[in-house]
Amino acid sequence: MVRKEHHLIKHLIQLQDLIAARAQQQAAHPKQKLVDLDKNIKIMSNELSPELKSHFTRLIQKSVEALAPITGDNCSGCGFALTKTMVNNINGGAIEMSRCPNCTRILYAPDVPLTRNTPRRRWGDPIKRGIERFTAPELMLHKLKGSTDEEVLMELCENMRNEGYVKDCADLHEAAMRREAIISTAVGGAMAFPHIRGVEGGGLTLSVGISKKGIDFGGPTKTKIFFYMVIPTAASAFYLKLLADLTQSFATAASREPLLKAKSQADLWEALIKGTRKMVK
Numbered sequence: 001m002v003r004k005e006h007h008l009i010k011h012l013i014q015l016q017d018l019i020a021a022r023a024q025q026q027a028a029h030p031k032q033k034l035v036d037l038d039k040n041i042k043i044m045s046n047e048l049s050p051e052l053k054s055h056f057t058r059l060i061q062k063s064v065e066a067l068a069p070i071t072g073d074n075c076s077g078c079g080f081a082l083t084k085t086m087v088n089n090i091n092g093g094a095i096e097m098s099r100c101p102n103c104t105r106i107l108y109a110p111d112v113p114l115t116r117n118t119p120r121r122r123w124g125d126p127i128k129r130g131i132e133r134f135t136a137p138e139l140m141l142h143k144l145k146g147s148t149d150e151e152v153l154m155e156l157c158e159n160m161r162n163e164g165y166v167k168d169c170a171d172l173h174e175a176a177m178r179r180e181a182i183i184s185t186a187v188g189g190a191m192a193f194p195h196i197r198g199v200e201g202g203g204l205t206l207s208v209g210i211s212k213k214g215i216d217f218g219g220p221t222k223t224k225i226f227f228y229m230v231i232p233t234a235a236s237a238f239y240l241k242l243l244a245d246l247t248q249s250f251a252t253a254a255s256r257e258p259l260l261k262a263k264s265q266a267d268l269w270e271a272l273i274k275g276t277r278k279m280v281k
């Protein structure tokens with residue numbers, strides 16, 4: 001079934017991306033002025049009807065994501081099971097907009113669902129704490145090979161795929177690059193926080209990559225430490241908090257040193273756990 005062009009949904013997704021990029025910059029960089037982003041957000045918000053604008057603003061303030069792609073017959077924001085009629089309407093583009101009856105997010109059919117695997121937790125597995133809730137030793141890349149932004153982001157994605165955390169990299173990689181094009185996620189301290197939002201399934205997944213020589217990533221200096229995140233809609237509230245906690249955990253050169261000096265995956269894992277112990281609860 002070919003979906004009709006949905007200009008309003010596209011407009012809202014773009015606006016939501018700008019607002020999320022702004023929130024992300026603020027979490028990592030509280031003093032930065034964001035004149036261009038603010039201007040674009042204002043222009044795009046003012047193109048909405050007053051009623052939609054206020055609904056959209058309320059949703060964004062509550063949870064970062066005002067829109068939720070449908071996944072199967074469910075709202076990906078809250079998991080609510082939608083009626084067949086609603087799903088058909090959304091897929092067919094028959095009506096301008098649908099709201100989730102439960103969380104009131106604006107629902108849409110994604111062009112290509114960005115999927116990740118749902119990790120299997122076995123009965124008796126130890127309960128994870130702190131940063132371990134979001135990542136694992138096999139997601140530590142202490143020696144990134146790539147020498148460009150594209151190569152490094154692909155390397156991080158492919159490792160997640162090879163380890164069974166995401167299903168496919170083509171679309172995820174494109175989404176990560178699209179996000180960087182809005183405004184670079186690089187911050188001071190040679191760190192960057194590339195990410196993909198609106199992913200279907202599972203929880204927030206973090207991968208850490210270190211580039212010894214550094215990459216031009218649009219930051220004030222070359223970027224050496226990459227915190228790469230794949231974020232499902234339902235987990236969107238976690239990511240700004242995690243981002244702010246990571247930024248604070250590694251705010252000083254001394255705190256970043258163990259990450260940069262890691263000689264193995266195990267070293268990097270240990271540096272991450274120790275470095276985030278106080279901040280990431």
Ligand SMILES: [Zn+2]
Binds near residue numbers: 068077080102103
């Ligand atoms: Zn919902």
